[in-house]
Amino acid sequence: MRMSEYFMPTLKESPKEAEIVSHKLMLRAGMVKQTSSGIYAWQPLGFRVLKRIEQIVREEQNATGAQEILMPTLQSSDLWKESGRYEDYGKEMLRIKDRHERDLLYGPTNEEMITDIVRTHVHSYKDLPKNLYHIQWKFRDEVRPRFGVMRGREFLMKDNYSFDLDYEGALYSYQKMFLAYLRTYTRMGLRAFPMRADTGPIGGDLSHEFIILADTGESEVFADKKWNEVDLTAAGLSYDNKKDVNDYYEKMTSIYAATDEKHDPENCPVATDQLNRARGIEVGHIFYFGTKYSAPMKATVQNKDGEVVPLEMGSYGIGVSRLVGAIIEASHDDSGIIWPEDVAPYKIALINLDPEESVCNEFCEKLYKQLQDEFNKAPFFDEILYDERKARPGAKFADMDLIGIPWQIRKGSRQDGDTVTLKKRDSDEKHEVSIGQALDMIRESSQLNKKAA
Amino acid sequence: MRMSEYFMPTLKESPKEAEIVSHKLMLRAGMVKQTSSGIYAWQPLGFRVLKRIEQIVREEQNATGAQEILMPTLQSSDLWKESGRYEDYGKEMLRIKDRHERDLLYGPTNEEMITDIVRTHVHSYKDLPKNLYHIQWKFRDEVRPRFGVMRGREFLMKDNYSFDLDYEGALYSYQKMFLAYLRTYTRMGLRAFPMRADTGPIGGDLSHEFIILADTGESEVFADKKWNEVDLTAAGLSYDNKKDVNDYYEKMTSIYAATDEKHDPENCPVATDQLNRARGIEVGHIFYFGTKYSAPMKATVQNKDGEVVPLEMGSYGIGVSRLVGAIIEASHDDSGIIWPEDVAPYKIALINLDPEESVCNEFCEKLYKQLQDEFNKAPFFDEILYDERKARPGAKFADMDLIGIPWQIRKGSRQDGDTVTLKKRDSDEKHEVSIGQALDMIRESSQLNKKAA
Known part of the structure; x- marks a missing residue:
């Protein structure tokens, strides 16, 4: 690209509205322009980085055997009433009425819709396991959007959903995603630490956030100092080798790391002088929640014995647009951004x-x-x-x-x-x-x- | 991909709700699932075709020197009030209130937003010409969505916007897009005919629709029989050669073809026995509208003489998701779909x-x-x-x-x-x-x- 023809509107001064370095640098580099509160247009340079990150996420998902689909941004409220989440989500969910006064919403996540797709077509254990993902714009109506694309309202997320016959299968699906996430962040030049986390409105028993450390992080995190030395590249493992995947997962989850919601100083297994306390930015979140959606929505299959059982599910999210900001937070100096090679525009x-x-x-x-x-x-x-x-x-x-x-x-x-x-x-x-x-x-x-x- | 693992839920029977062959075949092939009226989820096979088409569109846009960006799906109503279109669009525009009671809308098109982006950053004739495009989901709240993805409510469109100093430059931009569109459809195995068309809510004086012929076409079209023999591949021309581009455009537009809104039987230059009358499906629409948006929105530049002049603009749309259906309408037999190689999943x-x-x-x-x-x-x-x-x-x-x-x-x-x-x-x-x-x-x-x- 010839700069004389390029639409790259850089700014000499830091815009006043930007509080954190990634937001400042994205505006100064002409990567994005805010078009409404918490909503951004991606100009050519920013668009390229967004696409690079999306493509790394896609390749690492495909490597696990997950299959890409694309669900729409707008959803009918009906499915959310079936799962019981329509009221739970409160004002963060953007509710819309169409010209016929039907209730629509701009999807903040897709557990209900994917469960509906799978229950329509999957009826036998022979059709399992399945792992379907999409990379689509979502909307969460934050009270106070801030930090540029790091906490926007319209944001690009990769979310996938695993469907298994039983707990053992679901755990294996969860562990494969755990591994895929570490590989994904490594390719972006990030060290992202898996931490036990709260499940929030998604629900379930088992959940990890993937967190990079940065002074501007939104939450406090606690991690064993051993993490400083841990190899996070997850190299050399095959997704088909269940034992290796499990061993790696067990090893990584045996070292203490927790977000502040999960951290309990009274019962922390790590001595205080062995514990790092830092600020963290969440760049991914994975959940195992079993039959939370499949049971009320009657997403069932016949098992080998002919019994009808609800599907065992998990969901897995990576904030693609948020990562653009997160990578800058992790990689910059006084002169500007320092892109890791694989995400550089x-x-x-x-x-x-x-x-x-x-x-x-x-x-x-x-x-x-x-x-x-x-x-x-x-x-x-x-x-x-x-x-x-x-x-x-x-x-x-x-x-x-x-x-x-x-x-x-x-x-x-x-x-x-x-x-x-x-x-x-x-x-x-x-x-x-x-x-x-x-x-x-x-x-x-x-x-x-x-x-x- | 191994079929035993693939999520490809084919159907033996044609679903009753489908009226036309492309809709029937897309459902039978498990390409899409309707999730609300006129809103579809793209299952793996359908997603792949959508991506192939998107990629052809992208490559042909990039070849012209157009630069890819990405504008958000949701827009503030403010810009639409500036241009005067907020009321014009009527009920087809999906209007939304966020938690702070601010008026948002789901973009049906992006003339206002791109004009705002360009007026923010472009101030001199030296920054021109510019042609920016994006491939993003749009929403139009059709009264009666039908024909599957051919007339859905949430649809994927490539739209771009050209900015020039004067009419001559704007016409050259228009002609380059005209050429790029013919090349785009040729790569998809389609014969798409350029026809003089009405400008509708976009406005302006000069407009062509690109139309493929199919019995299920939504509108009637009239074309000189000479078109049967015309080479539509636009091969061998360079976008940098202004004269060649102009000559090709003049040649193609000298042969009569018009949609029914534009066709006037009284004044048609072609004899009745020399005129084909057929049904057509619109797969693209291009517009030159000069200063319709730049003047009210004050998107201006200084010209060489230091005078401040409004930008000359055009806009150019290709319905990416609609093309999936249109290609099937043009290419199928009793057994199913016949994909042209470059768009095959x-x-x-x-x-x-x-x-x-x-x-x-x-x-x-x-x-x-x-x-x-x-x-x-x-x-x-x-x-x-x-x-x-x-x-x-x-x-x-x-x-x-x-x-x-x-x-x-x-x-x-x-x-x-x-x-x-x-x-x-x-x-x-x-x-x-x-x-x-x-x-x-x-x-x-x-x-x-x-x-x-």
């Missing part, structure tokens, strides 16, 4: 420092094409942002630092031949090297290699 | 006729892996649907014909060695050939070659 920024000098300009134009040929991934995304604007070098550097592109290749007319400056955004290292060496360094970067593999 | 169906016979089963299992390695496209979609269910061959054939996968590879225990049956869904041709020959025939298929290129 562009991988490489090519900065032409002298677009009006013909040798420099020709070099950069040719290099732009070469970089596109090598790094672009069909068909979704181009990976190169090319700054060929007639502007001061300092302004160009500031913009690229602000929007956090992982690699900068800078070329000016004072540099001989094929010499360029390669800058790595996260470490701020700069190298005066030939373009060949610069590309080798980019290629050798473990993350780009991993993706190419 | 899977490219190849592998049918294991004797999963309980070990030689046949091993052959198919090995072939399944081989096909996945060769044809799957990372990271989004697998391309192979593998029917390894214990079911009668006739039932398996009927399912695959119903859901319309372009290629079927069938293998039974009575077939020697590596002999398989290759069936092409559209022509119903069957070939008893070696698997090597079968794969060569699939690879040679022009459309698969085109995509691999």
